[in-house]
Amino acid sequence: MLVVDSLTKSFGDHTVLRGVDLHLDKGEVVALIGPSGGGKSTLLRCINQLELPTSGQVTLDGTPLVSTRGGAVVAPSAKALLRVRRQIGMVFQSFNLFANMTAEQNIVFAQRAALGTGKDEARERARTLLERVGMGHKAGSHPSQLSGGQQQRVAIARSLALDPRVILFDEPTSAIDPEMRSEVLSVMRELAEAGMTMLVSTHEMGFAKQVSDRTVFLCDGGILEEGPSRSLLEQPTHDRTRQFLRAIAEG
Template sequence: MGLSFGTKAPPTALTGEVEVAGLGKKYGVIQVLKDVNLSMAEGEVVSIIGPSGAGKSTFLRCLNYLETPSEGTIAIGGAKVVAGGARLPDKASLDHLRRVTGMVFQSFNLFPHLTVMENITLPQRKVLGSSKEQAEEVANKLLKRVGLPDKASAYPARLSGGQQQRIAIARALALSPKVMLFDEPTSALDPEIGLEVLAVMRDLADEGMTMLVVTHEMHFARDVSDRIMVMGNGGVLEIGPSEQVMSAPQNERTRQFLKAVLDR
């Protein structure tokens, strides 16, 4: 499982896995997201970059209602919800939305009192109704996939940060999501350890997983993503092919941001 950043072939299935229209989020009178729009094809990888406070993580968390958006429409993998009404979307719609989106957080969020195997099998048994044997079979396959087949009986505290994040990816994949959401998955890791996680993400991209990634890893954004979405002040500054955004950004705020991060 090496890590080599090359040019990723464009997605071939144009079925529109993700459609976000007019998404907004307010905390009281403070508008933290405004009129965010995004359309993604199945198998596409989009990286979200931008300065701190731009609304990147809030946008990602709104997609599966970890944060409740104030307005807009979200459609992912056949699940569609409309925000902004007097009531939340019905439970069935929210369950469907969360079922088709897997999420990996910055802080791993593994259960410390459960083994790796238990962390991966518990969601399958609770959400999918899988038997213990079925769940363990899936878990073992996923542990091999993320390069940790010998860690099934380990507890999270005995693993490195990179290993814990790879387990978190395996846990999310165990529910067979249509779309994977990654919220700064390497920001809590040392750069060398973060490469292990990026290698798994690169493999997922090559296998055709639809992925939306909030990241500060500019090499990943440029070389693995199909497109880059740049956010600032709660909105979209620009979105376009990764190489074009990185080498010839159209927005002045994007140019300032990239100069700051690339000149470090």
């Protein structure tokens, strides 16, 4: 469904991604793990076109999402960018909610801006999605009145409002108090059970083992190892993967 082919990304002389190849099947949940600075966030941002890849291709259902001209990657048009954002949702570690809008207004705005949805329809869908993520009682609250876990659940509802084919999660629990993480992980688990295709950058090894179908270990801009989650997390074959998992367990 989603294919990343030979994706590279450089910032000046610093290469962050080195020819990454990755695929997601429809309904599959893939955990993306690895040390900080290894390229996980950059990979997600390149897939969603928040960063322009240096080279390579991203394809969704056979349709290329990265524009090229004469072999070089070029910035997508506003129309092409909007198409990508409609199909590939993204949930950030820092929530990225509009502080001057209520939870409901954040979700209404996303629909009206990206889909042109009518105000009443957008409001009804926002309320339905807030109920789905257990936030219906906070529809009128502003982000400053919500905990980190509550803000992240609103952010997930906002992403769902666009009916994406795939949702990318960039360390969705890293900015949340440990006691609140279970709220967000529970919502993500329910999405996985409902068949949502998800690529999740995470340090939550329990979630990766229990919920994801496959785990990918990304380090120094390249994929060193991937495979069924339980097998990779319990019996990794690469020394660097073992070192990383040991550090996570001891931390």
